[in-house]
Amino acid sequence: MVAAADQAAADAKTAAKAAQDLASSVDGAIKAGAPVWEYYYTITQSLPVSVALSGLRLSAPAAKAKVGDLVFIHPAGRPTVGALTLGFIFVQSTGFVNVDGVIDVNCVLPPISAVGTLSVPLRLRGFRPAA
Numbered sequence: 001m002v003a004a005a006d007q008a009a010a011d012a013k014t015a016a017k018a019a020q021d022l023a024s025s026v027d028g029a030i031k032a033g034a035p036v037w038e039y040y041y042t043i044t045q046s047l048p049v050s051v052a053l054s055g056l057r058l059s060a061p062a063a064k065a066k067v068g069d070l071v072f073i074h075p076a077g078r079p080t081v082g083a084l085t086l087g088f089i090f091v092q093s094t095g096f097v098n099v100d101g102v103i104d105v106n107c108v109l110p111p112i113s114a115v116g117t118l119s120v121p122l123r124l125r126g127f128r129p130a131a
Contacts, residue, residue, distance in 0.1 A: 037064035
């Protein structure tokens with residue numbers, strides 16, 4: 001029983017070190033401030049009348065994206081519902097590239113009450129941790 005507890009403690013220490021190394025690598029890439037790629041996409045989603053948060057999985061081709069790249073998603077323009085231009089929708093997310101050439105991240109659209117199709121232009125920036 002003591003051996004199992006010692007092994008669990010050693011495994012936890014190893015996992016904590018790996019998480020710390022990943023955080024340091026990501027922090028270094030962000031502080032370097034030089035994105036290695038940038039893509040623009042527009043997401044669209046049909047909207048019934050709703051007040052709930054809406055999850056969205058964005059999977060898109062990105063030829064320059066490599067496994068381990070950190071992805072930041074930001075608005076790239078003003079969103080629209082049909083012909084109506086909205087003032088602002090806060091859409092921000094981060095994620096990692098799990099397969100070369102493909103961005104696959106989750107983001108959340110804020111609560112919206114509308115009928116129609118929401119279009120949100122997004123800018124995706126990729127940062128590569130130092131090797």
